[in-house]
Amino acid sequence: MRTLLYGKYLIKGAGKMREIIKDGAVCVEGSVIKDVGSFKVLSKSYRYDRKIGSDKHIVMPGLINSHDHGNGISLILRGILDGPLEAWVQEFFYRGMEGWNTYDNVMLSCINQIENGVTCFVNHYYSPFDLLDYDRHVKDIGSAVRAGIDSGGRVLFAPAFTNQNYCTYADESFLQTLPEEIKRYFKLGIATDKDKAERLKLYMKVFKDIHRKYDSKDERVRIYLGPSNVHWVSDDAWKEIKKTAVSLQTGIHTHLVETRYQAQYGSKFLGKTPAKHLEDLGILGPEVSCAHSIWLTREDISVLAKTGATAVHNPSSNLRLFNGIAPVLDMKRAGMSVAIGLDGANINDERDMFQEMRLCSLLHRVPGVQASHLSSEEILDMNLIGGSKVALSEIGAIEIGRKADIILVNMARFTTPFVSPKLSLIDLLVLRAKGSDVDHVMINGDLVVRNKRFLKADKSKLLRGMRKWRERDSELDQNLAKLVAHVRSFYQKWDEGEPTYRMNFM
Ligand SMILES: [Zn+2]
Structure with a gap:
């Protein structure tokens, strides 16, 4: 199958190699980009099975969502409001995914992303079924992987692991403060060495199974290791995970210092920062991507830059979960690789990477006439070049020989009534476009969205099925409220002696 995609503008290449071709076109053969150039030349050079585009379209690389958890329905719609992560995460774990068809949930998440122009996504997937509930856990993980594959997206699937x-972050002292009935209700306990080892063994079994079954069998699919975070994973497990990643030549995707308490875990329990701890364990490297990376020290930034690991910036999620602003300007100055993720929690509660890039542009504007900020070009490159590093593959640019992950963005809405000729196309996109402006989406040469219609599944039918969700369980609600209150007061003590965070305080 040979396809011609064309538009008023085409964004060829990325970074220093970026070039805007007016009246540009791209010839796609099979899954690969065969030729890029002017519409006039390309339309005559080959015979095509189909031609898609118009003089209202921008042809550009598909966007990359470098950190997500594959949750389809908004947590706000499920009554789970944003809150400080340590409290919020209790609701997410106990409430966030119950009563749910995993396949449909993940499929909806993929559809929402793809429709908005995201062609490649990380799914750092948390199963609602515990690893020790092994058969149900395995079945659930299988459904989540298959939904991603069936959606037509480029999938980086990293099953999450905690032991x-x-x-x-300190269950031993926390559980002493907790009433017995709450501990019993949630089956809370301290992880023993035996428990840690048992979970690691089961995780490796599940991981190796799905890796053997799915990794690179379809060229759109990679299976990564997904350790949850430094404080959630034992040192032995980190080492085993690294060894496995190296031997299977695959990626490691994790969270890192998302909150101030996670940073404090380092000083309280490791005697060093969590990033330094990962370096000392020999974990960091170009195959490692670390979501959030908000509370890094300057030394952490040089460590990450030196090892070639990528930080995934999640601007909306960081604000929504009270975690602050990641030091992205410092990361860029240090030459660190930075990507962008939605984390299932975009500012408008939709899966819109264009608006996420816009928030990224607004967030890193340092007050003062020296005007340190990220340019629209840098932000698009973070998404595409940083994202392709997370994907460990040559995507993120329209260039001959690369995989054809391409979107056509309709400019009509955001160029009305006119556009100044001095405005750059990249500024126009980053500062004005929305996911809903995307008309056509091609992934790996396959047309997945045409004229805003998702072609791989019946979205309306999917949504109709989801309306039958079961009602909330009030006993769980009451106990969760008690648990959350205890968690909040536990961390309040960690705040003592710490500098108070105040915006614009003089
Ligand atoms: Zn996350």
């Missing part, structure tokens, strides 16, 4: 500190 310590299940409730707080």
